[in-house]
Amino acid sequence: METQPTLWGEVDDQGRLVLPPEVAEHYGLRPGARVRLEEDGNRVRLHRPATHLAKVYVEPTNRCNLTCRTCMRNIWNEEPGRMSRATFDAIMASLRQITPRPMVFFGGLGEPLFHPGTPAMVAEAKAAGARVELITNGTLLTEKRTRALIDAGLDMLWVSIDGARPESYEDVRLGAALPKVLENVTRVRRLRHGSHFPQPEIGVAFVAMARNIADLPEVMAIARRLGAKQVSVSNVLPYTSELRAEILYAHAISDVAYMPSHFIPRLSLPKMDFNEITREPFFRALRSGYNVSFAGNNFGGANDACQFVEGGAIAVGWDGHVSPCLPLLHTHAAWLKGRLRVSRCHVLGNIGEHSLLELWNDPEYIAYRERVQRFAFAPCTFCGGCELAEANAEDCIGNVFPACGGCLWAQGAIQCP
Numbered sequence: 001m002e003t004q005p006t007l008w009g010e011v012d013d014q015g016r017l018v019l020p021p022e023v024a025e026h027y028g029l030r031p032g033a034r035v036r037l038e039e040d041g042n043r044v045r046l047h048r049p050a051t052h053l054a055k056v057y058v059e060p061t062n063r064c065n066l067t068c069r070t071c072m073r074n075i076w077n078e079e080p081g082r083m084s085r086a087t088f089d090a091i092m093a094s095l096r097q098i099t100p101r102p103m104v105f106f107g108g109l110g111e112p113l114f115h116p117g118t119p120a121m122v123a124e125a126k127a128a129g130a131r132v133e134l135i136t137n138g139t140l141l142t143e144k145r146t147r148a149l150i151d152a153g154l155d156m157l158w159v160s161i162d163g164a165r166p167e168s169y170e171d172v173r174l175g176a177a178l179p180k181v182l183e184n185v186t187r188v189r190r191l192r193h194g195s196h197f198p199q200p201e202i203g204v205a206f207v208a209m210a211r212n213i214a215d216l217p218e219v220m221a222i223a224r225r226l227g228a229k230q231v232s233v234s235n236v237l238p239y240t241s242e243l244r245a246e247i248l249y250a251h252a253i254s255d256v257a258y259m260p261s262h263f264i265p266r267l268s269l270p271k272m273d274f275n276e277i278t279r280e281p282f283f284r285a286l287r288s289g290y291n292v293s294f295a296g297n298n299f300g301g302a303n304d305a306c307q308f309v310e311g312g313a314i315a316v317g318w319d320g321h322v323s324p325c326l327p328l329l330h331t332h333a334a335w336l337k338g339r340l341r342v343s344r345c346h347v348l349g350n351i352g353e354h355s356l357l358e359l360w361n362d363p364e365y366i367a368y369r370e371r372v373q374r375f376a377f378a379p380c381t382f383c384g385g386c387e388l389a390e391a392n393a394e395d396c397i398g399n400v401f402p403a404c405g406g407c408l409w410a411q412g413a414i415q416c417p
Contacts, residue, residue: 025100028052028312036373040298047310050369053098053360054312057326058091058125059083059108060115061318066137066175070162070207072109072332075239082115087320087351088124094356095128106134107158107416108317109330113140123152131155135205135417139176141184146191154200158232158417159185162207164218172212182222189227203230205417209246232417237408238335249413251287253381264291271295304375306410314360320351322359324368326416327409328402336381336406342391346402377405381413 009019019029029035033049048054061082064073095101104125106112113136115121125132134149135158149157161181163169169178185202192198204223206216216233223231238244267290272278286292292299307313308325315323323329328346335341348359359365378388378395388396388403395403408414 028054041296047373048312050309050366050373051361052312053102053314053356055103055105055314056091056095056356057105057107057313057315057329058088058121059110059315059317059329060106060112060118060121062108062110062330063114064109064111064137065114065139066111066173068137068162068174069172070209070236070239070243072239072330076330076332078330081318082110083117083121083318083320085117087316087318088117088121090320090351091316091356092124092128094351095125095130097355097357101128101130102312103131103133105417106132108315108326110318111137111140113145119145119148119152122149122154126153126155133158133417134200135160137173137176138181138184141181141188143187143191146184146188149200150188150191150193156203157188157200158203158205159226160205160207161219161222163212164215164222168212168215172207172209182226185226201230202226202228203232203417204228205232205234207234207236208248209236209243210248211246213248230417232415234415235408235413237414239332241335244335249408253408253411253413264289266290267292268296269294303411305412306372306375306404306407307415308409309369309372314348314356316351316356321345321347322349322351322354322356323347324365324372324402325409327407336389336408337383337385339390341380341389341406343406344392344401371399372404375404375410377403380406381408381411 007020007023009017012018024030028049028051033051035049036047038045038047062078063080063082064071095104106118106122112118112134118134122132122134132154133156134154138159159181161169162172163178166178170176188200189202192200204219204226206219208216220231235249236243236246238247267285267288269285269292274282286299306325313325315326315329317323317329323346327343331343331345333340333342348362348365377399378397380389380395383389386396388394389406392403392406393401395405399405404410
């Protein structure tokens with residue numbers, strides 16, 4: 001069984017914590033880097049420096065072969081397109097300037113495999129020394145593409161499976177058939193080179209809604225049968241009025257008043273059996289308004305924490321535009337607290353004109369990431385009570401575009417693999 005090695009640091013004679021070199025390199029802990037520390041009981045959480053670029057999202061295309069019920073394309077009017085060779089060459093030139101290499105994640109708004117050159121892009125990124133992951137709806141995983149991705153050295157293949165039965169799956173993934181997708185992923189597993197740690201690893205992504213949440217246990221069983229190493233569950237972002245009835249987090253982002261966590265009473269629960277005796281008390285404890293921890297793990301730890309800034313991420317669209325995160329890669333609108341909130345895209349520059357490091361190290365952008373780490377934005381996800389909450393242009397405490405107070409990724413309600 002694969003186990004995580006125990007890592008040790010030591011304190012030198014001047015009281016400074018010295019970490020193993022490989023850990024310092026992995027998290028960008030270079031001399032002079034400013035590191036945010038957060039006390040958590042008997043532990044101290046060390047946040048990645050805002051200066052460390054660790055992950056690059058690459059969107060090969062914003063086109064797709066499906067018309068999923070949950071997709072942003074249902075409400076937008078942006079130009080469709082696919083990444084040019086010149087744009088990808090510029091990305092690769094930037095990657096080779098960065099040590100250690102950031103992880104490259106092929107995904108975005110469209111279906112990556114709808115671009116015929118994606119397997120070759122995976123091969124180039126892998127040859128440059130990056131870890132490479134890709135997310136797909138699984139419908140285009142032909143044997144030829146599968147062999148190409150395996151030969152390219154893809155590290156992780158994420159497959160979106162939003163239902164466990166053909167009818168529930170096809171109710172969300174319009175234009176797809178679940179048996180065919182499962183057949184395709186099974187072929188990936190069969191064709192991988194024999195090893196104790198075969199590649200690519202398989203992950204399953206599930207978008208939870210009122211209409212399909214009952215399928216989650218069986219989706220987890222499907223993932224196990226497919227040999228998946230990870231299952232990632234996200235809530236749905238309601239781009240359309242119809243999807244407002246599908247959200248499962250209306251109370252989750254509002255039950256506890258917006259205040260610093262040290263003002264909220266704590267409830268520490270031990271490990272226990274989940275059964276007909278404990279189910280109702282446990283559920284009521286979670287809804288009690290307490291800051292709940294279970295066996296030392298905080299259930300509320302994702303609030304006001306941007307997964308993209310914390311992960312050292314940046315996103316490159318099919319047209320070469322570079323944005324801080326996937327949600328800001330394209331202008332879109334979604335419902336929040338009964339209001340339609342417009343999130344305008346935020347473009348830092350174009351990869352054809354500036355390298356990733358030039359954009360990443362721009363002083364204004366560093367200051368923005370540090371502000372996001374502090375998350376000094378208005379509590380729009382909790383409040384949502386004024387006109388300023390209808391867009392990300394500014395907020396009621398003086399932040400200007402992009403104001404991130406209405407971001408559900410930062411509240412742990414929406415997440416990307």
